[in-house]
Amino acid sequence: MKNLIIIAVAILSFNYGLAQNSEKAANLLQDVSNKVQAYENMVIDFKYTLENKAANVHQETRGDVSIKGNKYLLNLMGTTQLFDGEKIYTIIPEDQEINISTYVEENDNNITPSKMFSFYKEGYTYAWDESKNQNGRNIQYVKLLPKDSNAEIKNILLGIDSQTNHIYNLIQTQENGTKITITVKSFKPDQPLAKNLFKFEEDRYKDFYINRLD
Template structure:
């Protein structure tokens, strides 16, 4: 579950887009987002995630946060923590007292935020969409539509704060009717963080009696 949703979360912090067809205005705005985000040493995002499917009578609201520095990240979401140290992915689930350690497959786009974003690098049309006023902030939406009709994704709306050039909201609509919305509550940059933040301490969890598996 964590791997699935970190894809959406990562878009806020590493908006790495290469564009298909669409409006020049949309491309220019996304370029500004990219350049702004890439200038930061690290990013901390506190967010709310909402998953809805009317037909399935599903609505789930979850809060989480993620800290990113280059390729590395620490994600706290759905009662678990996922850490990527640049080489391995560690998923820590306190409820189950379990840790899963996975090697990184360079061909796998579902490993780190930056790699997962390669999905968005090609194969999308994009267009200028609506503008909203949210608490005095102008949020401009850009719509991305997959060119491949066989994809599970119907469309993605990125809401961008026109002043800060930060992504405020992401709305993904699936072909199965499921809508995933991620809203940024707090976006902080260049925070003082410990170098050990992205280091997994295996002994710490062994001492706690956690079951550790390696895939």
């Protein structure tokens, strides 16, 4: 009986510790969300890395994104993606092609730029993870685990700069072993943006094939 009591107390203490860690993680994520929501806009330069050691795949490139509310302009891998709040325009200069589709939030499980600071609010549990010194900055990691047991994502690590409460990097590990890492190289809030930055101007692409998907 004494041993059972000791085991029960140990289990309760462990669960209490997990609950505290989960609450700490949720509070930190909320602090990050509150910080970025106070900005009128954000311009971010980042490094994008995709790696799958089993398949001997390693890709690394740079990109940039401008975000205002739920609108964004993303440049990555020679492709530009524009979201004006209603439609997504994917511009591929190499193929002189533009794909246009209506955005349906209910059908989108991806981490888009405009959801970068809020995607974790639904569908994930949180855990307080390790902290690391990255180039003199203390980065606190929060681990996100999908609630859906059939999700392709195994886990996501969000690295948060403890001094600024800005996201330093995002490490997404998939069930197939693929790891995608996005590391912020430059973060500039409240920048003077062109008024038509998030507006698609079809006249600029007269030689492009426009594929309207819906």
